[in-house]
Amino acid sequence: METSKQMWKRYRVGDAAVEGLMYGMVAGLAMAAFVILVEAVAGIAPLVALGYFDAGSAAPNVSPVVGLFTHVAVSGIYGVVFGMVAMVVARMFGAQMTLGTWLALGVLYGALLFGIAESIILPRTNSPLAGMPMWAFALAHFVYGIVLAGLCARKK
Numbered sequence: 073m074e075t076s077k078q079m080w081k082r083y084r085v086g087d088a089a090v091e092g093l094m095y096g097m098v099a100g101l102a103m104a105a106f107v108i109l110v111e112a113v114a115g116i117a118p119l120v121a122l123g124y125f126d127a128g129s130a131a132p133n134v135s136p137v138v139g140l141f142t143h144v145a146v147s148g149i150y151g152v153v154f155g156m157v158a159m160v161v162a163r164m165f166g167a168q169m170t171l172g173t174w175l176a177l178g179v180l181y182g183a184l185l186f187g188i189a190e191s192i193i194l195p196r197t198n199s200p201l202a203g204m205p206m207w208a209f210a211l212a213h214f215v216y217g218i219v220l221a222g223l224c225a226r227k228k
Contacts, residue, residue: 124201
């Protein structure tokens with residue numbers, strides 16, 4: 073029987089990139105759903121919340137469709153990066169990677185993305201996401217990281 077470490081050694085960069093892309097898009101949808109839920113509790117309509125992700129337009133000209141597609145595309149790119157990291161980590165640690173370890177890696181990745189968004193991306197754009205409470209914005213990134221890592225952990 074093939075061990076987890078052997079299976080990951082046969083896993084190629086292209087496989088990691090494609091899986092990361094797909095898993096990143098799914099995780100991005102989960103993150104968007106979380107943002108919509110948080111904003112709905114605050115009385116914001118779902119289509120308005122989706123428009124937050126349209127960084128190319130200034131309010132009130134944001135588009136929920138452009139926002140959704142932009143967010144899913146960016147989530148996919150970040151997923152590719154995570155897929156590469158996951159491949160390297162899995163090759164190094166193989167069978168030692170439990171679901172808890174994967175989820176911790178996802179939380180760390182979400183925290184890293186939150187830090188980048190909060191300190192670099194949002195200050196340079198006029199995105200309505202800057203108006204979200206910081207706790208909700210951070211939790212949304214943790215949701216992304218946890219879903220992404222959970223999907224990657226299924227490979228084992």
